[in-house]
Amino acid sequence: MAESLEQAEQRTFPRTAACLPEIFAFMDGFFAHAGIGSEHRMPMQFVVEEWFTNLVKYSRGGKHDILFELRRLDGRLVMSLTDFGVERFDIRETKDVDVTLDLKDRKPGGLGIHLLKRMVDNIGYEYVDGRSTTTFVKELE
Amino acid sequence: MLDIRVGEKGEIVLSGRFDASQAVTAETFMAALSESRNVDVGDLQYVSSAGLGVLLATQKRLMATGHALRLVNVRGHVREVLHYSGFDQIFEIEAAPPAS
Numbered sequence: 001m002a003e004s005l006e007q008a009e010q011r012t013f014p015r016t017a018a019c020l021p022e023i024f025a026f027m028d029g030f031f032a033h034a035g036i037g038s039e040h041r042m043p044m045q046f047v048v049e050e051w052f053t054n055l056v057k058y059s060r061g062g063k064h065d066i067l068f069e070l071r072r073l074d075g076r077l078v079m080s081l082t083d084f085g086v087e088r089f090d091i092r093e094t095k096d097v098d099v100t101l102d103l104k105d106r107k108p109g110g111l112g113i114h115l116l117k118r119m120v121d122n123i124g125y126e127y128v129d130g131r132s133t134t135t136f137v138k139e140l141e
Numbered sequence: 142m143l144d145i146r147v148g149e150k151g152e153i154v155l156s157g158r159f160d161a162s163q164a165v166t167a168e169t170f171m172a173a174l175s176e177s178r179n180v181d182v183g184d185l186q187y188v189s190s191a192g193l194g195v196l197l198a199t200q201k202r203l204m205a206t207g208h209a210l211r212l213v214n215v216r217g218h219v220r221e222v223l224h225y226s227g228f229d230q231i232f233e234i235e236a237a238p239p240a241s
Contacts, residue, residue: 017161042187042218049189053161099227103201106231112190115225
């Protein structure tokens with residue numbers, strides 16, 4: 001049986017959109033190190049930005065830095081964002097936005113989550129004692 | 142980083158990355174527009190929902206007075222995001238010519 005090779009890195013980031021360039025640089029470094037193709041760079045940055053900024057804006061009780069973990073296991077990229085001391089919020093329970101509405105009926109909000117759901121293959125969620133972890137999985141091959 | 146400027150033909154030229162950290166800069170620029178304009182996104186590498194929100198709000202405001210933004214040179218990641226957002230129903234969109 002072939003041995004699985006896992007590569008992983010993690011880092012915490014302050015809860016502000018101003019640190020997005022640092023987050024993207026962290027992702028670029030990991031993608032290069034883990035040999036993840038450039039075609040995944042923008043869509044995965046999109047996923048992380050949307051969920052990170054959502055946590056910054058809407059996590060109830062959130063005061064702590066957000067933990068961002070990247071892992072590559074075989075042909076799969078796993079990205080997790082963990083928020084501490086917050087209420088439960090499962091992205092999988094959010095309703096999709098109706099992207100067929102006319103301009104007059106369009107309202108801001110929800111579009112980012114609607115889009116990110118289409119850019120990954122699986123989403124997981126775990127909530128234990130105020131620790132809220134959302135995990136995005138992308139099949140790379 | 143997002144670069145936003147007026148081009149030689151009066152078009153708005155967006156280049157770089159249009160993410161949440163750049164949205165306020167873009168909002169300020171777009172707030173000054175009062176007439177129809179082409180928006181050249183050929184050198185825009187990345188757009189998130191924060192960027193889409195700025196474009197949507199500007200389009201709503203302009204269309205209320207009979208004007209509109211037209212997105213030109215659309216390609217790659219930006220094209221994909223605009224499509225999945227349904228923005229091709231809201232904006233006139235011109236794709237970038239095929240790479241030679």
